[in-house]
Amino acid sequence: MTGPVLLTAAEMGRADALAVKSGVASASLMERAGEGVAAAVMRGWSKRPTVVLCGPGNNGGDGFVAARKLAEAGWPVRVGLLGERENLKGDAGLMAGLYGGEIAPLTPALLEGAGLIVDALFGTGLSRPLDGAARAMVEAVNAHPAQVLAVDLPSGIDADTGDVAGGDAGAAIRAARTVTFFVKKPGHVLFPGRALCGAVEVVDIGIPFSTLEEIRPRTFENQPAIWAREFLRPGFSAHKYSRGHAAVVSGGRLKTGAARLAARAALRAGAGLVTVLTPPEAAAENAAHLTAVMLREAADAAGVAAVLEDRRFTAALIGPGAGVEPETARKTLAILRAGAAAVLDADALTCFADRPEALFEALREGDILTPHAGEFARLFPDIDIAALGKLEAARRAAARAGATVILKGADTVVAAPDGRAAINVNAPPDLATAGSGDVLAGMALGLRAQGTPGFETAAAAVWLHGACGQAAGPGLIAEDLPEALPQVLRALLTPPEAAKDEGGS
Ligand SMILES: NC(=O)C1=CN([C@@H]2O[C@H](COP(=O)(O)OP(=O)(O)OC[C@H]3O[C@@H](n4cnc5c(N)ncnc54)[C@H](O)[C@@H]3O)[C@@H](O)[C@H]2O)[C@@H](O)CC1
Numbered sequence: 089m090t091g092p093v094l095l096t097a098a099e100m101g102r103a104d105a106l107a108v109k110s111g112v113a114s115a116s117l118m119e120r121a122g123e124g125v126a127a128a129v130m131r132g133w134s135k136r137p138t139v140v141l142c143g144p145g146n147n148g149g150d151g152f153v154a155a156r157k158l159a160e161a162g163w164p165v166r167v168g169l170l171g172e173r174e175n176l177k178g179d180a181g182l183m184a185g186l187y188g189g190e191i192a193p194l195t196p197a198l199l200e201g202a203g204l205i206v207d208a209l210f211g212t213g214l215s216r217p218l219d220g221a222a223r224a225m226v227e228a229v230n231a232h233p234a235q236v237l238a239v240d241l242p243s244g245i246d247a248d249t250g251d252v253a254g255g256d257a258g259a260a261i262r263a264a265r266t267v268t269f270f271v272k273k274p275g276h277v278l279f280p281g282r283a284l285c286g287a288v289e290v291v292d293i294g295i296p297f298s299t300l301e302e303i304r305p306r307t308f309e310n311q312p313a314i315w316a317r318e319f320l321r322p323g324f325s326a327h328k329y330s331r332g333h334a335a336v337v338s339g340g341r342l343k344t345g346a347a348r349l350a351a352r353a354a355l356r357a358g359a360g361l362v363t364v365l366t367p368p369e370a371a372a373e374n375a376a377h378l379t380a381v382m383l384r385e386a387a388d389a390a391g392v393a394a395v396l397e398d399r400r401f402t403a404a405l406i407g408p409g410a411g412v413e414p415e416t417a418r419k420t421l422a423i424l425r426a427g428a429a430a431v432l433d434a435d436a437l438t439c440f441a442d443r444p445e446a447l448f449e450a451l452r453e454g455d456i457l458t459p460h461a462g463e464f465a466r467l468f469p470d471i472d473i474a475a476l477g478k479l480e481a482a483r484r485a486a487a488r489a490g491a492t493v494i495l496k497g498a499d500t501v502v503a504a505p506d507g508r509a510a511i512n513v514n515a516p517p518d519l520a521t522a523g524s525g526d527v528l529a530g531m532a533l534g535l536r537a538q539g540t541p542g543f544e545t546a547a548a549a550v551w552l553h554g555a556c557g558q559a560a561g562p563g564l565i566a567e568d569l570p571e572a573l574p575q576v577l578r579a580l581l582t583p584p585e586a587a588k589d590e591g592g593s
């Protein structure tokens with residue numbers, strides 16, 4: 089599997105070294121990288137005055153190659169360099185020599201009359217926030233009307249976190265397009281990096297894919313390829329009992345909607361049976377709104393435990409609408425002791441804020457936690473998302489909890505306790521609406537109830553949730569999302585050949 093693999097800066101360095109070890113010349117990697125950039129320029133824009141901004145490392149080396157290729161094609165090119173020409177080392181020094189044209193100092197005056205700017209200041213080697221001449225240049229570029237093509241990454245973006253180095257006080261290029269090499273980096277898919285990249289193109293520079301066998305990447309773009317879609321299709325011998333029985337714990341009388349939303353999503357995601365466990369005082373309210381979803385009373389933690397003694401329950405969800413009272417923590421622990429797989433959301437997470445260890449001790453590997461950033465901070469107060477980035481924070485949290493963590497947001501990160509992580513890219517902003525998270529938890533519940541492992545369940549649920557958001561479109565409300573699942577699943581499970589037949593008949 090290579091398509092959805094993401095490599096960190098360190099892993100990319102290893103890929104580079106392994107390629108060279110296998111006999112690929114390092115200068116040829118840079119030559120092809122720069123060639124790819126020049127080709128993208130010529131494909132993307134008509135001929136116009138182009139300014140190439142080169143940095144002091146190999147990103148700048150790619151810039152010199154691109155400038156040479158553009159000049160050879162008759163493009164009017166100007167090159168600016170951060171630092172001194174004689175300080176360029178290795179392949180970058182070589183490529184600066186081969187460029188042959190004038191190399192100007194890096195000042196905003198370079199941009200006068202530019203119709204296009206190629207940003208080759210920094211790539212995966214960025215090691216601190218931009219300052220001095222680099223920062224002044226980046227600010228001038230962002231204020232300039234010409235579009236920007238970024239080489240590898242928009243300069244200022246951290247390849248591993250997608251953050252602007254230095255945070256709000258830092259600076260980074262805003263690009264219309266980004267050309268990267270071999271495979272994408274996490275910084276291309278995590279915000280704000282994702283937004284600053286514009287359209288991302290991946291260019292093959294001759295690094296053999298066999299290097300991935302040695303690197304064993306653990307970070308992926310969340311695509312169906314990473315969670316083999318077979319589990320979404322019931323086998324021919326399936327019956328409702330073989331597809332799992334999911335339980336959803338309902339909140340009190342005025343907070344029952346969240347559980348019903350989740351229950352419906354679980355049923356649509358393929359759980360054979362779904363039962364809402366309701367406090368007696370909310371039974372009438374729940375009963376009035378349920379049809380295919382079943383209903384049982386469970387007054388408290390003991391009641392939940394009693395229902396789940398029936399081992400045909402394969403998974404249970406608590407959190408949506410649950411309330412942060414101590415009884416929610418007791419019910420959560422009852423679920424974890426019962427042996428069914430657990431999906432814990434919202435209040436079921438927050439109610440452990442004062443004693444997270446009690447929760448972590450009870451969790452098992454297949455369990456799933458679905459915090460947003462606020463819930464995450466309450467449960468993992470010493471894992472600082474702002475300092476570590478979402479990816480590393482989610483990874484540490486999953487290792488700490490011993491369960492899969494879905495750290496929700498526009499770029500939701502799914503992390504497993506074994507170190508695997510997936511970054512989601514298909515969620516439209518329309519999903520930021522009341523009840524949307526309840527539906528996601530329900531989708532995870534429905535998949536987990538069928539025996540799908542925790543990480544695959546979580547990644548698939550997040551992707552399906554995003555796809556349902558796209559299918560429902562602008563104006564969507566949470567109720568629309570489970571209803572969009574059949575069309576999303578049909579598209580996902582229809583082989584391309586059959587889809588052609590359907591379209592053509
Ligand atoms: N790894 C690979 O396989 C390949 C990498 N290539 C290019 O090489 C790049 C990585 O090259 P490098 O490792 O040389 O790193 P960069 O070129 O990204 O930058 C490193 C240089 O900038 C300095 N620096 C870092 N942050 C700075 C800051 N904030 N202000 C001022 N100076 C700063 C460093 O001290 C170093 O001199 C990639 O992004 C890519 O563009 C390509 O040539 C093709 C092959």
Ligand SMILES: [K+]
Nearest residue numbers: 207210241243
């Ligand atoms: K760059």
